[in-house]
Every structure is written in structure tokens, then in C-alpha cells.
Amino acid sequence: MNGRHIAVIGAGAWGTALACAAARTGARVTLWMRTPVPGGVRELPRLPGIQLPDAVTVTGVFPTHADVVLLVVPVQTARSVSVALEGVLAPGVPVVTCCKGLEQATSLLPLTVLAETMPDRPTAVLSGPNFAIEIAKDLPAAATLASTDLTLAKHLTSILNSSSFRLYASNDVAGVQLAGAAKNVVAIGAGIVIGAGLGENGRAALITRAVAEIARLAEALGGRAATLAGLSGVGDLILTCTGRGSRNYSLGIEFGEGRPLSEILASRTTVAEGVLTAPALVALAQKMGVHVPILETITHLLSEKLTLEEARTLLLDRPPTLE
Numbered sequence: 019m020n021g022r023h024i025a026v027i028g029a030g031a032w033g034t035a036l037a038c039a040a041a042r043t044g045a046r047v048t049l050w051m052r053t054p055v056p057g058g059v060r061e062l063p064r065l066p067g068i069q070l071p072d073a074v075t076v077t078g079v080f081p082t083h084a085d086v087v088l089l090v091v092p093v094q095t096a097r098s099v100s101v102a103l104e105g106v107l108a109p110g111v112p113v114v115t116c117c118k119g120l121e122q123a124t125s126l127l128p129l130t131v132l133a134e135t136m137p138d139r140p141t142a143v144l145s146g147p148n149f150a151i152e153i154a155k156d157l158p159a160a161a162t163l164a165s166t167d168l169t170l171a172k173h174l175t176s177i178l179n180s181s182s183f184r185l186y187a188s189n190d191v192a193g194v195q196l197a198g199a200a201k202n203v204v205a206i207g208a209g210i211v212i213g214a215g216l217g218e219n220g221r222a223a224l225i226t227r228a229v230a231e232i233a234r235l236a237e238a239l240g241g242r243a244a245t246l247a248g249l250s251g252v253g254d255l256i257l258t259c260t261g262r263g264s265r266n267y268s269l270g271i272e273f274g275e276g277r278p279l280s281e282i283l284a285s286r287t288t289v290a291e292g293v294l295t296a297p298a299l300v301a302l303a304q305k306m307g308v309h310v311p312i313l314e315t316i317t318h319l320l321s322e323k324l325t326l327e328e329a330r331t332l333l334l335d336r337p338p339t340l341e
């Protein structure tokens with residue numbers, strides 16, 4: 019062990035996988051679970067077949083100290099969990115949000131939520147094309163770690179990087195967070211296209227033009243359009259809009275096949291962040307005065323304000339324009 023301590027808050031699929039990845043850096047790891055199993059566990063329900071490394075201790079108690087804390091809960095719970103964590107965590111310990119989405123009630127990005135709940139704390143975001151099960155199995159992957167403080171981002175990449183999980187530092191927190199949030203909405207749209215039998219050309223067009231919408235919104239929020247070409251942008255869109263392992267993409271496929279959203283959600287126990295992020299994203303775009311017809315159409319399909327036929331007409335019957 020290297021003497022470092024990494025704490026992971028949230029023992030869902032992604033928290034479990036990140037605990038495995040953190041253990042591979044040589045650190046001691048604590049994994050906070052909302053409802054810990056008495057006597058501890060080595061195999062967790064969200065990732066069947068994955069054994070936790072010995073370096074990982076599962077706990078129901080928030081850490082008071084660590085070299086870094088990873089916040090890995092559904093984005094809609096980030097506010098309440100971070101408030102509780104802030105009550106016990108020592109000042110100065112950096113917190114990295116690993117959530118992908120917007121808070122539904124406020125349209126805030128996760129780091130903006132943390133700025134309200136942990137105002138004096140150093141923070142960062144981790145985002146990229148990462149299916150939890152593959153990270154847990156130690157398959158090769160990469161992601162972006164962004165902080166407004168680039169020195170902190172570089173320091174955290176050096177703590178969390180390993181020979182199978184390669185991290186790149188960035189200071190574009192708006193671009194990285196927005197890309198991670200929006201890709202879940204686009205993945206639902208891509209799934210709808212495939213589920214409805216509209217073809218792979220249509221899916222490629224939808225993804226590509228959605229990138230233009232997200233880039234415009236990222237710039238309006240102070241981010242960089244170029245970030246969309248990176249791991250948190252196109253990288254995650256490629257994975258999530260084509261990989262059947264994506265909860266958001268597979269939800270879109272089922273919806274496109276004609277299954278009601280309420281029925282799909284009732285049949286699942288894991289989070290598909292795109293569902294609640296979609297209306298928040300559209301509200302944010304409206305507030306910033308950014309035109310996002312594709313994101314809007316996906317949102318209206320999910321809320322049944324549009325039929326598939328109406329959505330198709332709305333997107334395709336617009337006058338041609340410059341790319």
C-alpha cells in the first residue's frame with residue numbers, strides 16, 4: 019500500500035467500480051454504502067461477480083479524513099449527501115464528483131451544487147467513457163478529471179491514475195460536466211432512433227448534431243467547445259449511444275419500441291440519469307438563450323408532448339442550414 023486513503027461515497031455500480039480502481043493505485047479505500055450489510059461484504063449487488071479487493075473496507079459511516087473523496091451517488095441526491103458529508107469531513111479534503119447529470123429542481127451542474135453545500139472545499143469532476151463493469155474488471159479505459167484549479171486537477175490525476183485507468187487533467191469544469199450530463203439525454207435519443215427502427219444513419223446524425231448543441235451550451239456556460247471533442251464529450255457519446263450496456267441507451271431503445279416510460283422505469287433498479295436531466299437541460303438552455311432542438315425533442319418525446327412521427331417531422335422538416 020502507498021499510504022494514501024481514497025474514500026468513495028456511494029456503492030452503486032460506479033462507486034463499486036471506482037473503489038476497485040482506487041485500490042489498484044495502491045491506496046487504502048473506504049466505500050461508503052447507504053445501507054451497509056452487517057459483517058461487511060466482498061461482493062456487491064450492483065456488479066454481480068465482482069469481488070472487492072482486500073484494500074477496500076465497506077462502511078456506513080462517512081469519512082472524516084482522506085486524501086481524496088469521490089462522490090458517486092445519483093445526481094439528484096448529490097445535494098443531500100454532500101450536506102451530510104460536509105458535516106463530518108475535515109476542511110481541505112478535496113471532493114471529486116463522479117455524477118453525470120443536472121439537478122432537476124435547479125438545473126445546476128454537480129460542482130455548482132457542491133459550491134453551495136461545501137463552499138470552501140477544493141472540488142473537481144471525473145467524467146469519461148466508462149462502463150462500471152469494465153472498470154471493475156480492470157479493462158483499459160480513460161477519463162477526464164477537471165477542476166477550476168488545474169494544479170489540483172493534475173494532483174488528483176496523479177493520485178487516481180493507474181496503468182489501466184488513464185486520467186487527463188483539464189480546467190474546463192463547465193464543458194466536462196455539461197458533456198457528461200448531456201450525453202445521457204442524447205443516448206436516450208439514440209436508443210429511441212434504433213428502437214423505433216429509424217436506422218443507424220439517423221442515429222449518427224442525431225449524435226453529431228447534438229454535439230453542436232452541447233458545444234454551444236458549454237460555451238454559453240463559460241466552457242470550451244473543444245472539450246466536446248474529448249473523452250467527456252465525443253468519447254462518452256460513442257460509448258453511451260452505441261453500447262447496449264448503457265442504461266440510458268437501452269432505456270431509449272425500449273421507449274422507441276413503444277414501451278411506456280413509467281413501465282420501463284418501474285422495471286429497473288438502477289439510475290438512468292438522462293430521464294430527469296433532460297427537462298433540466300432544456301430549461302438551462304432556454305435560460306441561456308441557446309437553441310437545442312434535438313435535446314428539446316428528446317425531452318418532449320419522453321414527456322409524451324410529441325409523438326415519434328411529430329418529432330421526426332420537427333427535426334427533419336427544418337430549412338437546410340450551414341453545418
Ligand SMILES: NC(=O)c1ccc[n+]([C@@H]2O[C@H](COP(=O)([O-])OP(=O)(O)OC[C@H]3O[C@@H](n4cnc5c(N)ncnc54)[C@H](O)[C@@H]3O)[C@@H](O)[C@H]2O)c1
Pocket residue numbers: 028029030031032033052064090091092093095098099116117118119148149150151287288289291
Ligand atoms: N454505472 C456506470 O457505468 C457509471 C459510469 C460513470 C458515471 N456514472 C454516474 O455515477 C452516478 C451513480 O451511478 P451508479 O451507476 O453508481 O448508480 P446505481 O443505480 O448503480 O447506484 C446508485 C447508488 O446510489 C445509492 N443511493 C440512491 N439514493 C441515495 C441517497 N439518497 N443517498 C445515498 N445514496 C443513494 C443507491 O443505494 C445505489 O447504491 C450517476 O450519476 C451515473 O451517471 C455511472
Ligand SMILES: O=P(O)(O)OC[C@H](O)CO
Pocket residue numbers: 118146147148149150202205254257258263264265266267289290291
Ligand atoms: O449506463 P449509463 O447510460 O448510465 O452510462 C454509464 C456511463 O456514464 C458511461 O460512460
